[in-house]
Amino acid sequence: MNGTPALKVEKLKKMYSTGVLALDGISLEVEAGRFFGLLGPNGAGKTTLINSIVSLARPDSGSVEVFGRDAYRQFREARRMIGVSPQEINLDKFLTVEETMLFHAGYYGVPKDKAKERTEELLERFALTDKRKQRVNTLSGGMKRRVLFARALMHDPKVLFLDEPTAGVDVELRYKLWGYIRELNRGGLTILLTTHYLEEAEALCEEIALINGGRIVAQGTIEELKWTYAAASIEEVYLKVVGRDISR
Amino acid sequence: MILADRPFRTLLSREILRFTRIWVQTLIPSLLTSLLYLLVFGLALGGRIKQIEGIPYLEYILPGVALMNLVTGSQMNSSWSVFDAKRERYIDELLIAPMSDLQIALAYSLGGTLRGVIMGAGVLLVGAPFVGLNIAHPALLLLMGVLSAFTFSALGTTVGALATRIEHISFLTSVVIQPLAFLGGVFYSVEMLPEPLRIATLFNPIFHTVDAARYATLEVSDLNPYPTIAVVFLLAVLAFCGAWWAISRGPNLRY
Numbered sequence: 001m002n003g004t005p006a007l008k009v010e011k012l013k014k015m016y017s018t019g020v021l022a023l024d025g026i027s028l029e030v031e032a033g034r035f036f037g038l039l040g041p042n043g044a045g046k047t048t049l050i051n052s053i054v055s056l057a058r059p060d061s062g063s064v065e066v067f068g069r070d071a072y073r074q075f076r077e078a079r080r081m082i083g084v085s086p087q088e089i090n091l092d093k094f095l096t097v098e099e100t101m102l103f104h105a106g107y108y109g110v111p112k113d114k115a116k117e118r119t120e121e122l123l124e125r126f127a128l129t130d131k132r133k134q135r136v137n138t139l140s141g142g143m144k145r146r147v148l149f150a151r152a153l154m155h156d157p158k159v160l161f162l163d164e165p166t167a168g169v170d171v172e173l174r175y176k177l178w179g180y181i182r183e184l185n186r187g188g189l190t191i192l193l194t195t196h197y198l199e200e201a202e203a204l205c206e207e208i209a210l211i212n213g214g215r216i217v218a219q220g221t222i223e224e225l226k227w228t229y230a231a232a233s234i235e236e237v238y239l240k241v242v243g244r245d246i247s248r
Numbered sequence: 249m250i251l252a253d254r255p256f257r258t259l260l261s262r263e264i265l266r267f268t269r270i271w272v273q274t275l276i277p278s279l280l281t282s283l284l285y286l287l288v289f290g291l292a293l294g295g296r297i298k299q300i301e302g303i304p305y306l307e308y309i310l311p312g313v314a315l316m317n318l319v320t321g322s323q324m325n326s327s328w329s330v331f332d333a334k335r336e337r338y339i340d341e342l343l344i345a346p347m348s349d350l351q352i353a354l355a356y357s358l359g360g361t362l363r364g365v366i367m368g369a370g371v372l373l374v375g376a377p378f379v380g381l382n383i384a385h386p387a388l389l390l391l392m393g394v395l396s397a398f399t400f401s402a403l404g405t406t407v408g409a410l411a412t413r414i415e416h417i418s419f420l421t422s423v424v425i426q427p428l429a430f431l432g433g434v435f436y437s438v439e440m441l442p443e444p445l446r447i448a449t450l451f452n453p454i455f456h457t458v459d460a461a462r463y464a465t466l467e468v469s470d471l472n473p474y475p476t477i478a479v480v481f482l483l484a485v486l487a488f489c490g491a492w493w494a495i496s497r498g499p500n501l502r503y
Binding site for chain 2 (some may be wrong): 051054056076084086090093095099103104110111151
């Protein structure tokens with residue numbers, strides 16, 4: 001597919017003040033409309049990479065472009081195109097479910113009428129309509145996860161970052177979320193997913209990058225990866241690549 | 249335009265919603281405390297002091313008590329709001345939104361300013377029936393109130409963004425602001441103090457704001473109020489630069 005990539009990360013480097021090298025000159029390109037998976041062990045640099053793209057982390061060097069917009073110099077345009085459903089629940093405890101949606105839309109500059117319309121749509125979609133007046137801190141874990149999801153989609157992003165979206169979610173909700181994520185992707189939304197569940201990556205992603213020690217150690221479609229590493233599953237690829245790195 | 253931008257206006261309205269939603273915690277207790285000050289200091293002590301500079305004691309202390317309430321209210325509002333958002337990580341939603349650090353710092357600072365002004369005005373309104381207060385220079389009083397509230401709200405934003413533990417916030421309130429407020433000439437004229445204490449008081453920013461508010465209300469003051477406006481304006485600018493810097497560089501925000 002031609003055209004501007006949804007995400008273009010070049011030579012991103014980040015060393016923490018503790019001396020840990022979190023990103024070791026990582027480069028990554030994600031085509032528009034892709035369902036892209038980012039896999040790797042804990043501490044591999046996945047979250048630092050995502051945080052550097054959304055400017056929660058400040059990389060020491062390198063560049064990030066979101067649909068051709070520089071994530072730092074054109075941060076307003078770039079950030080407007082990104083939706084994030086973070087690994088840890090971070091809902092504003094003073095707000096109700098409905099307010100969470102409306103305020104989020106406001107933070108992204110969405111006009112009020114459009115925000116109301118979209119709130120109705122998403123509350124309905126995530127079965128939250130009857131909880132709309134409830135404060136978010138009184139919801140169950142699964143419901144909070146659904147609110148996070150709906151919130152990330154509120155401003156109609158072009159790229160969606162899902163950082164461990166199904167962590168701590170029961171099986172039923174997990175399958176429901178999978179279905180919904182797939183549908184969003186079919187509708188043209190670019191998705192970047194990080195997950196610990198390899199079967200989740202295998203079920204959802206078209207392309208996968210394995211990250212370890214702040215570098216991309218393997219990348220390709222699921223079939224390509226399996227073929228390259230003569231593996232029967234992504235789990236086997238993962239163990240071969242990451243295991244090889246660990247034993248090095 | 250920074251102020252007309254919807255993301256900025258949304259955060260400001262969120263800040264207002266926060267303190268109005270929990271008004272039982274944010275507005276009522278300090279209004280009651282101020283009333284107690286007026287009762288205890290004004291009625292009990294006022295029986296002995298009678299007048300300062302020809303003004304009945306209760307009337308003399310009222311503008312200062314209002315300003316003390318305004319300063320502590322604005323400072324506490326921002327420091328808690330920012331610290332809570334940081335501790336529970338919902339500040340991330342703002343940090344990744346299409347909003348500049350300047351706008352975030354300004355929205356938090358203005359939210360606290362409004363709470364401070366409401367609290368200060370509340371004390372004046374509640375106290376006025378006791379003393380029959382006439383405000384000599386209402387516009388000047390409003391200007392001083394807004395500037396002082398903004399200064400201390402920006403200071404609260406700074407500390408909230410820099411704090412890594414809850415004690416840092418209570419330290420600001422109980423070890424810095426409260427003593428400065430008490431020693432800021434609310435309950436006495438600095439002319440009544442011995443020379444070294446009088447000079448020390450001149451370095452207390454709250455003293456300058458209290459003194460100017462007293463002038464605006466009663467036309468009596470220890471210092472000329474007009475240079476004070478310049479001093480408070482400078483403090484407001486400095487405090488806001490601190491807030492802006494803290495939001496963009498504070499620990500556990502953007503790393």
